[in-house]
Amino acid sequence: MSATDDDWIRAYALQALSDLEVRELLANNGFSRCHRLHYLQMASEKVCKAYLIRENGRENVKNSHAYVQYTLPKLAQYFYGLESTSAAPIWLMAGIKRFARQIELLAPACVDGGARPDNSEYPWIDSQGDVQIPCQYPFPDFDDSDRIVVKIIQLLRTAASQYVR
Amino acid sequence: MAYNRMEEGIPMSRSRIETARYLAESHFRVEPDLKHVFLLTSDREDDPREPIKLLEIVDFTLADEIMPVSFAPNPAKGVDYPSSIVEMSTKRYKSLQNRTILFRGREWKIGEELLPVTAGR
Numbered sequence: 001m002s003a004t005d006d007d008w009i010r011a012y013a014l015q016a017l018s019d020l021e022v023r024e025l026l027a028n029n030g031f032s033r034c035h036r037l038h039y040l041q042m043a044s045e046k047v048c049k050a051y052l053i054r055e056n057g058r059e060n061v062k063n064s065h066a067y068v069q070y071t072l073p074k075l076a077q078y079f080y081g082l083e084s085t086s087a088a089p090i091w092l093m094a095g096i097k098r099f100a101r102q103i104e105l106l107a108p109a110c111v112d113g114g115a116r117p118d119n120s121e122y123p124w125i126d127s128q129g130d131v132q133i134p135c136q137y138p139f140p141d142f143d144d145s146d147r148i149v150v151k152i153i154q155l156l157r158t159a160a161s162q163y164v165r
Numbered sequence: 166m167a168y169n170r171m172e173e174g175i176p177m178s179r180s181r182i183e184t185a186r187y188l189a190e191s192h193f194r195v196e197p198d199l200k201h202v203f204l205l206t207s208d209r210e211d212d213p214r215e216p217i218k219l220l221e222i223v224d225f226t227l228a229d230e231i232m233p234v235s236f237a238p239n240p241a242k243g244v245d246y247p248s249s250i251v252e253m254s255t256k257r258y259k260s261l262q263n264r265t266i267l268f269r270g271r272e273w274k275i276g277e278e279l280l281p282v283t284a285g286r
Contacts, residue, residue, distance in 0.1 A: 055233035081191030
């Protein structure tokens with residue numbers, strides 16, 4: 001019996017929740033920022049793909065890493081919209097869009113036309129010609145203790161949980 | 166034992182169109198860049214598995230193709246139906262010839278505009 005879209009959606013959501021658990025373990029045990037960011041990027045990608053599979057088909061979304069920047073703000077819009085009857089603060093959606101882009105760029109395949117070779121997984125050559133190593137790189141644009149990132153992690157958990165019930 | 170939504174703290178049931186308006190209103194509250202929301206309809210609207218489909222118009226979108234984002238029913242939040250959101254730029258929306266979106270062999274007609282409650286005040 002072949003797997004249905006529902007099977008794939010649930011599988012992506014469950015694996016994303018597991019990725020987030022690992023990120024938490026890494027954060028609580030002092031591992032390098034690159035590893036925490038790597039698991040955040042993987043969890044984000046899987047949650048976003050889970051929400052794209054039903055209408056777009058798994059075959060059409062499985063091979064790209066470039067869905068987080070588009071999809072994550074839509075998840076925020078949906079879940080935050082149902083959470084409150086008052087308007088969301090402006091900084092929240094602006095921050096989520098900004099970090100959604102940063103999360104997407106953490107994938108080695110997403111280099112923003114060559115301008116952003118930095119990523120959380122593989123060494124790269126920087127603009128000075130030096131080799132940069134993720135586990136020694138400070139990721140100055142990405143503070144994963146920022147309140148927006150904390151909100152994104154909560155959002156990913158909420159969104160993934162919707163599809164594992 | 167009868168299931169009582171109110172005792173469980175769950176909002177009363179809404180119809181499909183009431184749910185669509187509720188979702189659109191909630192999206193306007195959160196997304197300041199959202200300009201218009203339209204209901205999309207297909208020839209399968211009588212199928213309970215068919216999602217409520219909203220076309221959301223923004224000045225700029227990252228999606229260079231139609232890419233719906235699909236949500237499961239969320240009864241605890243007063244949403245008893247699956248839903249799908251299609252984001253489109255204002256420019257592309259204005260270029261549509263016949264208020265119809267063709268997507269992977271499906272045809273979705275652009276229907277009623279779902280206005281925020283503040284509209285016209």
